[in-house]
Amino acid sequence: MSMRTSTINSIFKNDLKRFWVVGLMYLILIFLNIPLNMLISLSKVTDKEELIFTFTQMFNYQSDYFIFCILILSILVGMLLIREVQGYRSNIHIFSLPFSKKNIFINKFFAGFVLFFTPIFVNFLITEVIYFAFGVNELMKKSIILNYYIMLLLICIIFFLQSLVIGIITSNSLFHISSGLLINFIPFIFISVLNSFLNVVFYGLHLEDSVTLLTSNKSFIAYLFPLLSWLNSEIVFSKAGFTGYIYLILTILIYFLLSYVLFTKRKNEKARNLIVFDSIAEALKYFNTALLMFGVSSLATMIAKGDIFTVFMWGLIGAFFGYYLSEALLKRNFKVYRNLKGYLIVVSIWCIFLLISQTEIIFRHSPPKLDDVESVCISNNKKIIYDMEYEFKAPRFHITNKETIKKILSLQQHITSLKRDYSKSDNIYIVYKLKNGREIKRLYEGSFDSKYNEYMKLISLDEGYKKINYNIFNIDDKEFDKVMIFIKDKNEVEINDKDKIKFVVNNLKRDILSNSYQYKDEIIFDGIEKSKGSIEIYYGYDGQKYKYIAYVIDTNNKWIDELIK
Amino acid sequence: MLRVNGLYKKYDDFEAIKNVSLYIPRGVVYGLIGSNGAGKTTLLKTVTGIFEKDRGTVTLNEKEIYENVEAKKKIFFIADNPYFYPGYTVKDMANFYKTVYETWDEVKYERLRGIFKIDENKKVRNMSKGMQKQVAIWLGLSTNTDVLILDEPLDGLDAVIRQRVKKLIFHEVIDRQLTVLISSHNLRELEDFCDYVAILHSGEVILEKEVEKLKSSIFKVEVAFNDGMPEELMKRIKLIKAVQKGRMWVLVVEGERIEIEKTIQSYNPILFDIVSLTLEEIFMYEMEGIGYEYENINY
Incomplete structure (x- = not known):
């Protein structure tokens, strides 16, 4: 009895009483997507093969509309439940009641869970009835249905927990909903911005296709931020293997623990702040500063076809806007000129970083010496480059002819001396294997001149070049x-x-x-x-x-x- | 009963509560007076267990209150601007508190409905601020907790309702030894209501007294002598303040009334009058005595 009263209490019941309508919305949405869709297909389509195809598509690939509706509803559930903790007056009210923080959190979590578990379970039962009553069991395996609803439940929990985490961090509903929608894109936005920035600063730096990797279902990040992968159909419901489930459960555990820790550490007196945690507010401020600094500097440099000075100047401007806007939003005041100490620190780091970046300390801008090179791999074909990186893992053939290597070194020297235009109309990928065992990989993208074509014509006569560039x-x-x-x-x-x-x-x-x-x-x-x-x-x-x-x-x-x- | 010891609370760089110690015995009304920003609300919210303290202890029956469900079950807090769930009627709120507080008294709730004369089926958020406060007090009293903590509860209530609320709380204190911690920025408001009064200024308790003792121990004396004020008399009485107006002296004296009268009469004054002070006057003199300007503290 004491267990019951100490875990599930009036907060849980009160939340269900207040927000059951959202549960109903879930119920209708899922019903429209699966059971109703099944019934329509069964009444319209008579061909067995077509029905099998329709049902396979239905359970595997979801429309963007459905995915976004699920996301929005899950954010909404998190938002409605955590609003009581966000608002200053309601915050004072709930924490004056005889409940511990842990108790409040558990009740809020379970209320949210019930709000989407119940509609999912009801729809599962309806689907099962359709499955047996209308002979769908002859068209597809039963496990597909169970798999679909389990996956849907797990993804709903992830979106809901993401919303809870944001809700605990902020006191502002607008910030909550916009961040709830954005959070799934943030890692990819940041990686893309960082990649383009590194490409501008370190011309020729070869980066893995990290964004594609991040959204691939092989990556844990794809489960941690599942929206993009789901939209790209990387997370296919019926084919979710053991690893997929482990990743999803691990993601849920991470978000659950994070939200629990944040909830119990949350200071009620800070419930009026945009960001309730000082350390997170600081981190967000510098994250925004870095994002705008990298984004603005690389974008401006690409548009203006500029050099390192362009990167420097626009970096300062981007960082200023990032820092100033974050500070103004956090303080809810545009007169924050006196609080720009952090910006000056960022500027100092920026200057030092750019200075170092132009030396050979962290990135070698110039070609290696001929005597240091053992062999070279070169290609100007993106497909070959991709195959070398992802299909064959490493180039299997190398150019060892000294004369050809000399030409490749001259080619690299020539490309780096050209004015950059970032148009990506030409690209050349060079991998040097040095005698000391190290590898230097360079990928140049831009619009090259006729001299480049002359070099390539000569290099392409080499036997090694052919072995690299013909997949056979x-x-x-x-x-x-x-x-x-x-x-x-x-x-x-x-x-x-x-x-x-x-x-x-x-x-x-x-x-x-x-x-x-x-x-x-x-x-x-x-x-x-x-x-x-x-x-x-x-x-x-x-x-x-x-x-x-x-x-x-x-x-x-x-x-x-x-x-x- | 309720004990605060060496309490310290900081908001970033601002020290809201500095080393506050209070003891509130069972069955008393304890008034906390202070201007806006003095730290009253912070102190009450820390006592209730809403805010976490930085230093010190806040205990109810020797048990820490913060994150202690059992202790918090015995406390009901009424904020200066009470919160009600959107769309909830008084009845809905009552049903909610009924499930939260095991001590909820339905009979009392019904009895108070007759006193407050508020429609329980009306949405609370549609009511005026004053009515919302009455609803909060109605619900708070119905929870039947041992301790009632009220932040500026009388603000926004008209004189009749104010007296009614005071009377209701007073009856609870008499009938079932309810302990009340109440804050106000106005000493006059709590004068006839509190057993103890503490004055909070810039996060510190600068004065804490038992009201009845205070009222019966400080008097204002108007006195005049033919040959001026005898120096010896000034030494024999416990003088808080003395002001000369022509031949007449206005003295604020601490002590037993009969003793004071006897001592002064023995010097044959040509004019002599002794009167009791209002609580506000007493505090004014007491605070001047410890170096504070009362006008700077009270609103």
Whole structure:
């Protein structure tokens, strides 16, 4: 009895009494999305295959409209529940009552949980009834339904807890709702801004495609901030594996503990402040300052095609706006000129950082010395660059010819001496393997001149260059499973014989290396109209689909004619 | 009963409460007087367990109040601007408190409904400020807690209601030994109501007295002598203040009334009158005695 009164108490009941309407909204929203949709499909579609496809889509891919409605409702639940703690008068009222902070938090959390668990559970039961009553069990597995509703519940809890965390931090509803919507984008915004800033300051710095990685369902961040991944259908409900569930539960635990700790540490006398915690207010101020400093400086430099001085000046302006606006918002007063001490600290760090950035201490701007280089990998094709980074992990072939390396070093020197324009119309990726074992990776993007093309023409004659830039050299011969040959005005030819496949691959490699192959990799250069056909070589079957590489067939080619005769 | 010892509370760099110590026995009305910003509300909210103290102790029956559910069950706090849930009627609020406070007294609630004459089905937020305060007091008394803490409860109430509220609280104190801690910026308001009074100034208690003792121990004497004020008399009485107006002296004297009369009469004054002081006058003189200008403190 004492357990019951000490855990679930009148706050829980009172919150449910006040906010049950939001629960009803959840119920209607989910009902419209799944049970009603199922009933409509069952009444309209008669073809079994089409029904299977419709239901698979329904449970796997959610409309943006539905995702945003779920997000907004979850933020709303958090907001309504925590409002009692945010408002100064209500804050005084609730904390004067005989409840501990822990007790209030637990009750608020459970009230929120019930508000979305009940509608989800009711809809689950309705879906189950439809599943058995209308013969849907012959179209799809039952586990898909259970999986869908469990995932929906977990994601609702995450959005709700995110809203709780923000609500505990702030006392302002407008800040609460805007941050609730923004929080899922913040890591990606910050990483993007930071990437573009680093690209401006360290010209040639090669960064991983961190934003794509962050939204991929392989990344924990994608679960910590699930909105973007859900919108991108990276989090596919029916295919959520064990790791996905672990990540979701871990995310819930993190947010729960964070909100609990913040709630119990929250000082009621600060309930009038925009940000209730001083340390968080300070952190937010400097985060905004950094974000605007990096964002404004890189954007202005890209637009103005400027140099490091442009970065410096616009960085100062961006930082000022970031710092001043944060300070004014926190103090709720625009006359905060006397509180700019922090800005001066930021400016000092900014100056020191930019000065150091232009030396060779933290980033090597100039090419390495010829004698230090063991080999080089170079490509001007984004697909090849991507494959090297993510498919093959590391370049398998390197240029070792001293003369070619010399040309590559001169090419890099030339590119860095050009005025930057950040247009990204050309790009070149260079990886130096040094004799001391270190690697230097550089990716230059911009609009290069004719001298660059001259360098590239010479470099592309190197055997190593070809091995890097034609994927046929980067795939194990044993992996090739099938060859398709398409000759104009003739039927397509499929080759499955291993010896014949080997013959095709070897001949193609020979042609490429001996420069008798007139056209480049089809993906690299579009020469299809001058060719007499194309070859597709299939490999890497994963049980569902093949990967393939494609090449155009030179008009002078003879061995293919022999092969298909 | 309720004890505050060496309490210290800071807002950033501002010291709101500085080393405050109070003892409030069971069944008394304890008045806390101070101007706006003196620290009354902070002190009350810290005592209630809403604000966490920085230093010192706040105990009810020797048990810390902050985050102590059992202690807080015995306290009901009425803020200067009480909060009611949006859309809630008096009845809804009563139902809520009924589930919160085990001591809730339904009979008392019904009895007070007849006294306050407020429609319990009316939404509280649609009521005037004065009516909202009455509702808060009605609900607060119905919770039947041991301690009632009120922050400026009489502000915004008309004279009739004010007397009614005082009377109701007074009856609770008499009937069931309710302990009341009440704040006001006006000493006159609490004069006929409090057993103890403390004056809070800039976060410090500068004076704390038991009202009845104080009233029966300080008197104003108007006296005149043919040959001027005898120096010996000045030494024999406990003088707080002496002002000469021509031949007449106005003295503020501490002590037993009969003793004072006897002593002064023995010097054959040509004019002699002794009167009791109002609480405000007593405090004025007491505070002047310890170096404060009363006008600077009281509003």
